[in-house]
Amino acid sequence: MTDPAAPKAKAGAGLREEAPHFHGHRQRLRERFLEAGDAALADYELLELVLFRAIARRDVKPLAKALIARFGSYSEAVAARPERLREIEGLGEAAICEIKLIEAAARRLARGALQKRxxxxxxxxxxxxxxxxxxxxxxxxxxxxxxxxxxxxxxxxxxxxxxxxxxxxxxxxxxxxxxxxxxxxxxxxxxxxxxxxxxxxxxxxxxxxxxxxxxxxxxxxxxxxxxxxxxxxxxxxxxxx
CATH class of the missing domain: 3.40.140.10 (Cytidine Deaminase, domain 2)
Incomplete structure (x- = not known):
């Protein structure tokens, strides 16, 4: 007689094998950022953190590195116009929105320091x-x-x-x-x-x-x-x- 538990164990093992390799990388990168701050991360790694929210099921490191290669730095990538960001293959509208949200947040924070002072x-x-x-x-x-x-x-x-x-x-x-x-x-x-x-x-x-x-x-x-x-x-x- 076939053990009913056997297929379940096999299926569970298969799921573990199929887990994307970058999931552990994402957690490690988040932990490093929270423990050591942005100074501990390269420009492309900061962009990875930005892209995580918009792109859940793909390794975004190549995309982050492509952005740095095209624009030169984290700051220049974040400040790039949406039409230029769309030139990057694989960068969708949700990811572009996340990038421009970071730029808007930086402006609001800097402007807030001037209010009523x-x-x-x-x-x-x-x-x-x-x-x-x-x-x-x-x-x-x-x-x-x-x-x-x-x-x-x-x-x-x-x-x-x-x-x-x-x-x-x-x-x-x-x-x-x-x-x-x-x-x-x-x-x-x-x-x-x-x-x-x-x-x-x-x-x-x-x-x-x-x-x-x-x-x-x-x-x-x-x-x-x-x-x-x-x-x-x-x-x-x-x-x-």
Missing amino acids: PALSSFMDVLDYCRTAMAYAEREEFRILFLDKRNALIADEVQGVGTVDHTPVYPREVVRRALELGSTALILAHNHPSGDPTPSTADVRMTLDIIAIAQPFGIAVHDHLIVGRNGHSSLKGLKLI
């Missing part, structure tokens, strides 16, 4: 926020932090998105928006997708134009920050304004 007394928070928001963007963005009379943040707005090396900025529109918001001070910021944050002659001239138009309305321009992958520049720090 004097921007001038928390320069590093301002800089960290601008770098998080724009340093790895593939196109130039011109951003304005509108401040009240106590230099607390009223609003943070992107006034223009341009090409890889130019964003059209209209000084009168900048001042008009400040008046609409009741802002008495501004911090200007934009990125250089080339990575080099050195201000151009056009950057300085545009800033001086905004200062000239804003001054009669009692609106101060505290600084113009330029951020890139390789650092930042402050026009005020360079004594260019």
Whole structure:
């Protein structure tokens, strides 16, 4: 007579044999992250953690490494536009959503550090926020932090998105928006997708134009920050304004 328990034992053994090899890897990677923090993980390993939620039944290490190979780093992969992420074979919409969610969370965290705090007394928070928001963007963005009379943040707005090396900025529109918001001070910021944050002659001239138009309305321009992958520049720090 056949033992009824035998097929069950055999089936159970088969299930164990078919368990994907990467399941143990996922748990080990999570544990290493929780115990030692992000500094203990390579860029592609951090991306693996992001992809785990969206891709449950596949080894995502090759995909994470493909993202680093294409974009250069974790930060650049997370900041990549969705249409560029779609160029990566095997990266679906759910995974792209997870990646862009990480970018949005980083921006919210950095912006939260500025809320209801004097921007001038928390320069590093301002800089960290601008770098998080724009340093790895593939196109130039011109951003304005509108401040009240106590230099607390009223609003943070992107006034223009341009090409890889130019964003059209209209000084009168900048001042008009400040008046609409009741802002008495501004911090200007934009990125250089080339990575080099050195201000151009056009950057300085545009800033001086905004200062000239804003001054009669009692609106101060505290600084113009330029951020890139390789650092930042402050026009005020360079004594260019």
